[in-house]
Amino acid sequence: MYRYDEFDHAFVSDRVEQFRDQVARRLSGELAEDAFKPLRLMNGVYLQLHAYMLRVAIPYGTLNARQMRKLAYIARKYDRGYGHFTTRQNIQYNWPKLSELPDALADLATVEMHALQTSGNCIRNVTADHFAGAAADEVADPRPYAEILRQWSSVHPEFSFLPRKFKIAVTGAERDRAAIQVHDIGLHLKKNEKGEIGFAVYVGGGQGRTPMIAKKIRDFLPEQDLLSYTTAIMRVYNLHGRRDNKYKARIKILVHETGVEELSRQVEAEFAELRDTELKLPERDVAAISAYFAPPELGPRAEGWANLAQWKKADPEFARWVQNNVQPHKHPDYGMVTISLKPIGGIPGDATDTQMEAVADIAEEYAFDEIRVSHEQNLILPHVALADLEPVYRGLVAAGLATANAGLITDIIACPGLDYCALANARSIPVAQELSTRFGSPERQAEIGELKIKISGCINACGHHHVGHIGLLGVEKKGEELYQITLGGSGDENTSIGEIIGRGFEPEKVTDAVEVIVNTYLGLRLDPSEIFLDAYRRVGPQPFKDALYGDKTAAAA
Amino acid sequence: MADKVLTANRLSDGISVWLDAAGNWNEHLQDAFVARHKEAVDALEATGKQAFADNKVVDVNVVDVEEVDGVLRPLRMRERIRAEGPSIAYAAGYSGLTATAAPAA
Numbered sequence: 036m037y038r039y040d041e042f043d044h045a046f047v048s049d050r051v052e053q054f055r056d057q058v059a060r061r062l063s064g065e066l067a068e069d070a071f072k073p074l075r076l077m078n079g080v081y082l083q084l085h086a087y088m089l090r091v092a093i094p095y096g097t098l099n100a101r102q103m104r105k106l107a108y109i110a111r112k113y114d115r116g117y118g119h120f121t122t123r124q125n126i127q128y129n130w131p132k133l134s135e136l137p138d139a140l141a142d143l144a145t146v147e148m149h150a151l152q153t154s155g156n157c158i159r160n161v162t163a164d165h166f167a168g169a170a171a172d173e174v175a176d177p178r179p180y181a182e183i184l185r186q187w188s189s190v191h192p193e194f195s196f197l198p199r200k201f202k203i204a205v206t207g208a209e210r211d212r213a214a215i216q217v218h219d220i221g222l223h224l225k226k227n228e229k230g231e232i233g234f235a236v237y238v239g240g241g242q243g244r245t246p247m248i249a250k251k252i253r254d255f256l257p258e259q260d261l262l263s264y265t266t267a268i269m270r271v272y273n274l275h276g277r278r279d280n281k282y283k284a285r286i287k288i289l290v291h292e293t294g295v296e297e298l299s300r301q302v303e304a305e306f307a308e309l310r311d312t313e314l315k316l317p318e319r320d321v322a323a324i325s326a327y328f329a330p331p332e333l334g335p336r337a338e339g340w341a342n343l344a345q346w347k348k349a350d351p352e353f354a355r356w357v358q359n360n361v362q363p364h365k366h367p368d369y370g371m372v373t374i375s376l377k378p379i380g381g382i383p384g385d386a387t388d389t390q391m392e393a394v395a396d397i398a399e400e401y402a403f404d405e406i407r408v409s410h411e412q413n414l415i416l417p418h419v420a421l422a423d424l425e426p427v428y429r430g431l432v433a434a435g436l437a438t439a440n441a442g443l444i445t446d447i448i449a450c451p452g453l454d455y456c457a458l459a460n461a462r463s464i465p466v467a468q469e470l471s472t473r474f475g476s477p478e479r480q481a482e483i484g485e486l487k488i489k490i491s492g493c494i495n496a497c498g499h500h501h502v503g504h505i506g507l508l509g510v511e512k513k514g515e516e517l518y519q520i521t522l523g524g525s526g527d528e529n530t531s532i533g534e535i536i537g538r539g540f541e542p543e544k545v546t547d548a549v550e551v552i553v554n555t556y557l558g559l560r561l562d563p564s565e566i567f568l569d570a571y572r573r574v575g576p577q578p579f580k581d582a583l584y585g586d587k588t589a590a591a592a
Numbered sequence: 593m594a595d596k597v598l599t600a601n602r603l604s605d606g607i608s609v610w611l612d613a614a615g616n617w618n619e620h621l622q623d624a625f626v627a628r629h630k631e632a633v634d635a636l637e638a639t640g641k642q643a644f645a646d647n648k649v650v651d652v653n654v655v656d657v658e659e660v661d662g663v664l665r666p667l668r669m670r671e672r673i674r675a676e677g678p679s680i681a682y683a684a685g686y687s688g689l690t691a692t693a694a695p696a697a
Contacts, residue, residue, distance in 0.1 A: 064646070067647070082651060084670070085678070086606035087605070115683045116684065132604060387683070453670060454678035454682075459670075461669075462679060465680060514668055
């Protein structure tokens with residue numbers, strides 16, 4: 036993984052000391068809140084319902100054991116012993132004291148971590164496929180390009196005060212695990228006929244109050260043009276993006292209002308000016324950054340196949356965990372392990388300090404010191420020998436981290452919702468907990484198969500409800516919570532925005548409503564291989580509306 | 593007019609607080625001073641503005657409450673959760689599972 040150079044170290048340390056001075060001046064009253072708020076936000080510090088919140092960047096979701104241990108330490112020393120992994124591959128702490136935050140940031144800096152650009156109208160943490168560098172279906176590792184974008188976008192003077200925040204995602208496989216089509220810019224790494232690396236470029240995707248699927252404006256952008264082309268997009272957006280209305284300020288609105296052809300023309304015109312400038316990526320720089328992401332030496336471990344067969348036979352729960360949480364690695368003797376942060380009835384994405392340390396220990400001993408955070412709020416060990424799966428599993432069981440539900444109905448994404456968030460209108464976590472409990476039996480989950488439920492507590496859609504196979508959006512109606520259900524959303528290579536199925540449900544009725552939807556699906560699917568999303572796309576919303584509301588008029592209310 | 597209390601978040605640690613009858617910022621809603629007429633609400637608002645200007649608290653708001661059997665209950669769910677903490681058992685030793693309870697009939 037990328038290691039800081041001297042400049043990076045000095046820069047982050049300087050920012051910590053700058054923030055320490057700003058906090059001291061705020062606490063002494065020298066700085067008023069209006070002046071301080073943008074400064075704290077530039078350092079990832081929000082004010083939520085109960086306390087300040089610190090959002091720490093985990094670039095493209097990649098970290099090592101030392102960094103994970105520091106995250107655990109931060110949770111213990113400055114918070115209440117836990118952290119929340121987010122859909123942006125970051126971690127949030129919910130209870131830090133403002134007076135202690137400079138120390139927390141100084142501690143993070145010792146392991147090359149920070150909270151810069153985790154807030155504000157700038158280019159945010161660049162996200163990537165959590166299986167990067169390990170997936171069998173990968174064309175190339177997206178992380179070197181995410182790192183190049185990170186370096187280019189960090190405190191970029193031209194792009195520090197954009198009309199609105201800006202999110203870039205990169206994937207390196209045909210199977211899109213980074214949801215690139217619901218990002219401001221989505222980059223899909225591919226090879227052309229000559230075997231050269233380049234990108235399909237998508238622009239103008241996003242969720243929030245106006246969900247939009249990104250439009251492809253380039254089929255193949257050569258690797259060397261990554262920064263010049265991205266800069267061209269940013270310039271067009273910076274110039275024409277709407278600053279008069281916060282709700283219309285994202286690039287998706289600009290793309291929609293301008294039209295993709297005209298916007299593409301503007302980008303290409305800007306790109307023509309930029310392509311042969313210093314923004315052209317030199318091959319040696321790409322090679323130098325790529326070297327940081329060289330895969331570990333994965334020696335042959337063929338004994339794992341026989342071991343695995345024996346272990347699975349001896350322990351059905353282990354077998355179930357392997358089936359659901361271990362994916363094929365590009366090396367046949369290895370697997371990619373998903374550590375579920377979705378215990379049945381638990382809080383999606385939360386991990387305690389001791390759990391984080393357990394993951395760090397396991398990663399160090401069995402997984403080449405590599406850990407990932409997925410946008411689905413789980414942790415990943417990308418390189419684990421099949422021969423080591425059993426001890427890894429035992430370690431995870433001991434830490435309460437061996438829930439065998441990756442990709443199943445209880446692997447629910449949920450934002451913090453009204454339990455923490457100052458923007459939320461309704462709670463998300465208790466809804467996720469009740470659904471998880473209702474569908475928690477392994478047999479029931481296996482029967483249902485792949486089904487992604489995603490829950491947001493407000494229209495900002497941090498819980499990605501628009502792209503949930505079943506999406507739940509919490510709203511406030513007459514002072515009470517109500518949950519609107521959408522069906523048919525998807526955040527993969529066939530991205531779709533879910534459709535609202537009808538009137539919303541009160542908190543005590545929403546789990547029953549989801550169960551009606553699930554039972555309807557089970558009754559109409561062609562066979563168990565037809566997953567919920569495919570069945571929905573085949574039959575449309577009507578059978579689900581009929582089951583939920585009885586007749587068409589009720590659904591329209 | 594609904595009864596009202598003055599709430600904010602403490603500057604130094606962000607913890608939710610309510611103004612009590614002694615003029616202190618108190619961590620417990622149940623200790624809050626309740627304004628029951630316009631003059632008292634005006635006084636709360638003035639106190640809030642001053643405390644913000646004095647850099648003691650941030651995010652200052654006057655919120656509606658009702659008193660049921662001597663217990664203060666904010667009318668909005670958001671404020672109930674602010675008063676009682678997250679409605680989930682989020683970490684060892686911390687929970688606030690009564691935040692959403694309906695008032696006794």
